[in-house]
Amino acid sequence: MTFTPDERYRRHLQLAAIGEAGQARLRGACALVVGAGGLGCAALPLLVAAGLRQVIICDGDRIEPSNLPRQVLYGDDDVGRAKADVAAERLAPLNRDCAVTPVAMPLTAGNADALVGRAAVVIDATDDFNARYLLHDACRRHQRPLVTAAVHHDEGQLAVLRFDRASSGPCWRCLWPAPPAAAACDGGCRDQGILGTVPALLGVWQADQALRVLVDDAPLDSGTLVHVDVRTMETWRTTWDVSPTCPLCGTGEAAPGATAAPGGGDEEARWEDLHAPEAFLWIDARTDADQAADPRPAALGALFTCTWRQFGAAGPPPGRHCMVFCGHGVRSLELVRHWRGAGCLHVTSLKGGLAAQRNRRT
Ligand SMILES: [Zn+2]
Structure with missing residues (x-):
C-alpha cells in the first residue's frame, strides 16, 4: 500500500x-x-x-x-x-x-x-x-x-x-x-x-x-x-564550557586556575582558595554507597562532576586540572596521593571535603 x-x-x-x-x-x-x-x-x-x-x-x-x-x-x-x-x-x-x-x-x-x-x-x-x-x-x-x-x-x-x-x-x-x-x-x-x-x-x-x-x-x-x-x-x-586547553578548541592559553594547581601544585586545596571552581573537573572519590545515597552533592551546585571509577590507576587523562572530593577529604587525599605517585600531577584534593564546603555555605 x-x-x-x-x-x-x-x-x-x-x-x-x-x-x-x-x-x-x-x-x-x-x-x-x-x-x-x-x-x-x-x-x-x-x-x-x-x-x-x-x-x-x-x-x-x-x-x-x-x-x-x-x-x-x-x-x-x-x-x-x-x-x-x-x-x-x-x-x-x-x-x-x-x-x-x-x-x-x-x-x-x-x-x-x-x-x-x-x-x-x-x-x-x-x-x-x-x-x-x-x-x-x-x-x-x-x-x-x-x-x-x-x-x-x-x-x-x-x-x-x-x-x-x-x-x-x-x-x-x-x-x-x-x-x-x-x-x-x-x-x-x-x-x-x-x-x-x-x-x-x-x-x-x-x-x-x-x-x-x-x-x-x-x-x-x-x-x-x-x-x-x-x-x-x-x-x-x-x-561545561569551551576549555582553553582543549586539543581541538583550545587557544593554547592556560585558563585561570584550571591548568595550574592552586598553591603551586599542592595535593590539597581549600574551597575558598579556588578562584574559578567551574574551571576544574570535579571527581567524586566517595564510596559507591555514599555516591548512591547522594549522587549530586548540593554543596557543589551545578559543577560538573564524575566518579573516580571512570579512571584507572594512572588517573584522569591530561588536560584540565581535576579537583577530587569526598565526604571529609580523607579518601580524596588518599586517591590524589596515589595518582600523583603514578605521575598524574594535575589532581588536587578538596581539603575538608563536602563537609567543609557545606559548613562554609551555611
Ligand atoms: Zn573542545
Whole structure:
C-alpha cells in the first residue's frame, strides 16, 4: 500500500513546530546512526518512520545471544549475522519513503569522513570510546550535529553537540580531552550487566533530539549533559564550557586556575582558595554507597562532576586540572596521593571535603 504524505505524516503536519516545512526538512535529510546495539535499535525505527530520506546504519558487529534482550530488532535466527544488515532488513518495510543503508563494518579513520559527510545529523550509539572520539572529531570537522548518549548500569547520559552552528559551543574534548585508558573501565565496559530498557529509553531520546535538530525545535544546546537515573526516573543536568586547553578548541592559553594547581601544585586545596571552581573537573572519590545515597552533592551546585571509577590507576587523562572530593577529604587525599605517585600531577584534593564546603555555605 502507498499513502500520501498527508495521510502518513498528518500528526507531524498538525504540529506547529513541524508542519509542512518541518516535514519537508525531514524528507530531505539523511541520518547516520553509528552502532546498532541497545541505543541504536531503539532510535532507528523512529527515525525511519519519521520520514527521513535516508538512514545509514554503521556497525561492524555480529549478533550474539546476549544482545537479544535489549537489541530488539534481532531475533533468535539472526545470531551470527551482521547487525547492520539485519537491522536494515527489519527497518526497510517500516517506511518505503526512507532508504535504509547498512554499512556492515566498524567506523574507522578511513570511512568516518565519508559517512559523516553524507549526514545532516549523526547519532552516536556506539559503546566504544575510540569509535566515539573518532565520530566526534569527524562531526566537528564536517560541522555536523552529533547526538551522543551512553548508559552505565541504571544511569544514562545524553548530549547534543551543535557543530552545525557558527558558535558551536564546547566539544566533547573540552570536557574529556582523550578517551580513558582501557584499564579505566572497571571490569570492562562492554561486559557490565544492563537491563534492556535502559539503553532503549536513551535511544528513543536520541531519536527525539535528532528530529528536533532537523526541524529546529529547541534541541539541547552544546555543553549540557542530561543525566537520567532510569530506576528512580530522576533527571538532572550538568554543563561545561569551551576549555582553553582543549586539543581541538583550545587557544593554547592556560585558563585561570584550571591548568595550574592552586598553591603551586599542592595535593590539597581549600574551597575558598579556588578562584574559578567551574574551571576544574570535579571527581567524586566517595564510596559507591555514599555516591548512591547522594549522587549530586548540593554543596557543589551545578559543577560538573564524575566518579573516580571512570579512571584507572594512572588517573584522569591530561588536560584540565581535576579537583577530587569526598565526604571529609580523607579518601580524596588518599586517591590524589596515589595518582600523583603514578605521575598524574594535575589532581588536587578538596581539603575538608563536602563537609567543609557545606559548613562554609551555611
Ligand atoms: Zn573542545
